[in-house]
Amino acid sequence: MRKIKSGDEFVFQIVMNGILALVLALMILPLWRVFILSVTPFKYIDSSFGLFVNPLRWTSEAYAQFLSHPSFLHAFRNSLIIMFGGLAINLFMTVPMAYALSVRSLPGRRALNFVAMVPYLFNPGLIPSYLVVTGLGLQDNLLAVMIPGAIGVANMFIMRNFFMEIPMDFMEAARIDGASELFILFRVVLPLSVPIMLTIGLFYAVGHWNEFFTPILYLNDANLQPLPVLLRNILMGLNTNEYVEYDTFSQVSIQSLKAASIFITMLPMMMVYPWIQKHFVKGSLAGGIKG
Amino acid sequence: MGQSAMIQTSGTGKPRRLHRGPGRALRTHGAFYLMLFIPLVYFAIFKYGPLVNAQIAFKDFMALDGVWGSPWVGLKNFGTFFSSIYFWELLRNTLGLSLGKLVLGLPLAVLLAIALNESSLRRWKHFAQTVAYLPHFLSWVVMYGVLLLLLSPDEGLLNEIAKALGGKETNFLQDPTWYPIVVILSDIWKETGWSAIIYLAAMTGIDTGLYEAAEVEGATRVQRIVHITLPGIRDVVITIALLRLGTILDAGFHQIFMTYSVPVYSTGDIIDTWVYRQGILDFQFGLATAVGLFKGLIGLGLVWTFNRIARRYADAGLF
């Protein structure tokens, strides 16, 4: 930690941390409100921007309705499979492409970049994609959820960018020593790219974790449904409650349920992220130059 | 040695050639083509496959006949879209909202990343960072509820404050003048923290030696930010800006869909919400695909133009 050396530095830190404080205040109030919603019994929900509900009144009923659902663990497991499996596929496909396209001397590079970019701009919509996936017979297969999004073009371009910023001397040195390109990728480039790998990995993982649309389309088998679909069905099911003669699913207000479902979804990310943050250490490239 | 000095290109901007024999060059590049092989197969099937099916934009799609058997109707689907009395309004709303989000949102995300990068209070900034990105996880379903709490005409927080100060209430969410502002600001609120992550990652990759050298030479912190941090993330910013320009006509369907209502259609209805309503009122897949192609064309035009500028002035770009 840098010692405060001068008044200039002091003022600077005030400004920087002041910005963070402002951001924190703006972000946390609505977030807190949503959290409060998720633990407020129906009796006490009102329309004001109430931030303070007596903690003694808090109820975990909304969370209980989701977590005690017989399919919850199963759906959770499916989500984990989709997330980790999908992430593996993502990285396996995105990293080589991003790296290859980061090589400035690659012939045809410009054309390849263009080829990669075009489908990103032209989204042909639902039906054309659906026809391809079902044409391959991937219905009721978790791969239908993991594979079509294997390479996110934006993620790939950003990763490519980061690879391009790695000083060529690293790779050159390895080449002089006779290393193969694959070796260079795995033993030289990737260790230097920990922040970007974690960031893009995080983007992909979150995408998979929140995925509900493709499962609804392609997964008929109830056993394969991931968590977001279950949560969505529970919430939407309450909307069609005109004919609900079974009163087991509406113990708390629907606003609480919506809020609780958000936090349930958020929780794994909130637990994983601090671990990622540790690796966002400044100057991770610096050491390598001298070495 | 500055970082920019390392990624040196020859004066004309052409890549350096490796000074090895042709066999070695081919073998070297061959490895890269091998790396590209499976991804390109994936692209062919899952990215270009659907584009081939996108020909239904020019057809009167009949499910029984499939993509290949349906009859051609030329530009009829495009015509339906262009001849809507709302076409120009939709275009204006979509572009306006998207550009608003980009022009305001991107610099704010960078600013937040700078603050996070520069703050020396470790635990505090980790906490701030986590809280900042959490709104990204709120669905617009839930966000609508939060917006109501803030903006609803009779009980919303802002209106309570306005009334207390002697003003009158405004129905922010249903007033066509206010709605676009609400859309842009709430999106920025929700996404700035998450967008800042990538810039922060980029900043951690900047050689700390540069900062030390600059400090030795007497540069203030602000000068260090302006002359080292910002140029250091310049390429990432350009890449992201170009990517967002390419999808400029995607103005955020879910957000608008969850928060709009008929009274604000005139400033809030975007291309995607119009297409959505068209779709539930009619089985028009050709139209939806045609609009998608139209959006892509505009996006392509924008990316091409700005990519050239980026290459010329900044030696950066998507392709």
Added chain:
Amino acid sequence: MKRKIPATLVALALCLATALSAGAQTKGLVDVELWALQAVTEAGPPPADWVGYQIIRDKLGINLKLVLQPSSFTDQDTKISVSAASNSLPDLFGVNRDMLMKIARQGLVAPVDNLLPLMPIRTRTHYSDAGRNRLVTLQGKMYGLPDPGAMDRVEGVVIRKDWLDKLGLPVPKTLDDLYKVAQAFTTKDPDGNGKDDTYGFGAFFESSGLSSAGFGRRFDYILGAFGVPGVWNFESAAKFQFNFRDPAFRDAVEFIKKVNAEKIIDPSWSAPNKDEFRARWKQGKFGIMWEQFAALATKANYKDFDANFPNGEWIAINPPTGPKGYSSNGLDIAQARIYAVSQKAVKAGKGPAIAKLLEWMATDEGYYLCGFGVEGVNYKKDAKGFITMDGISPDNAYTAKAMQPLTQLRNMVYINNDIELAVRYPTYKSANGKLMDPLAFWKFFKNSPYTEATGAGFIDPPTNVNDFKRFYEENLLKFALGQTELNDKTWGDFVKGMDALGAKDIEKTAKAKLVDAGLL
């Protein structure tokens, strides 16, 4: 070409699979894939050892694959849409009417007229209502099987009786009465909590499709008081036109505008949010609304209101009569839960098997098993044959959470007979000891004036229906909200705009079609 290669491989794979499965399909078992409309989707389908599967397999020779559709209607529509577009609809599936018509026009569903004789019991109990059958008829043939799952006339006007009593007001009968009551509800603190936080009217913007365009269904009782509920005037062929041409329609808009300007209506009325609307009446924000009987009065839905206001009471009232004596609770459009059979299934010869399955569900065995579970375990029958839970442990009752997977097909067997209604909408005691009877509301609504409007579902939307609907609604709401001034000129411009979008042509075509179909 790249696309054809995978198709060829898939074709080869299919041939192989068929060859292999031919061996598995011994004993003449027919595979039927059924996409059932959600009962309680998230509870999951019946377990693999459900006795129903066994009976279906052994008695009917059918290997049933059951898929529960997603809870949200939009998700259901999307799923059916994409399956239809890729010509891969399942054998038997639940679908709403608009979607059915769309895919029927594409030739993707089979006419079912020739299946009806194969299931006589079911046809008698489910498919003998001419109104419902007409819903699924296209060019003289029935393309869907309309189950009586949805009851009719389930909505009506209700008012806070305790507020009327507190303010000493009589039950309002005319629109004028109702207006005065709304004013009182807003200004005179009817809930007695000393705060200025109540409104008279409450509603939300509920419009879907052309026939409910405009202010939406929640305002039809107000429009009805002016004689112009809904979008069309179906009174007779001579009078058939868009309601907006009727001068009374403008009066209705003026009324809504007045009510909004005076703030005697809950301001969230112009947003399309049903959850908000329901939350707000349960929080006691307003005292006059148009609501569905089960959403109002079943124990599950009422209990939150009951907890907040133990002495609160809603009563059903007749829709208000307007200046010329008209009144209407809204449009009476025949409703049905529709199941369709894909053209593919019929071509594969599965028609008779599907008929057998549906017929079984209409027999006593299938009816009780799918609707209530196993007798003696999940329910019991009392002396009169009504369903009762006496002697059944709460964990095993068919309404218990754990037992719900067993009755996921209930919506395919229910026929709204008295037995069902009595058990689905039981009476109960509210917090202050009152006896609550949801069905009483329904009975009241059934006897209140409604406007017959079945023709609405038969009018084909024009190609520019999206823009047409938006122009219509946007202008109406802007008038009502005071964002656009309402005078002769602006109203005239509005009508001209509607004509410019083709209103006259739409009227002409619709009229011809309805006269032809004998509906006018």
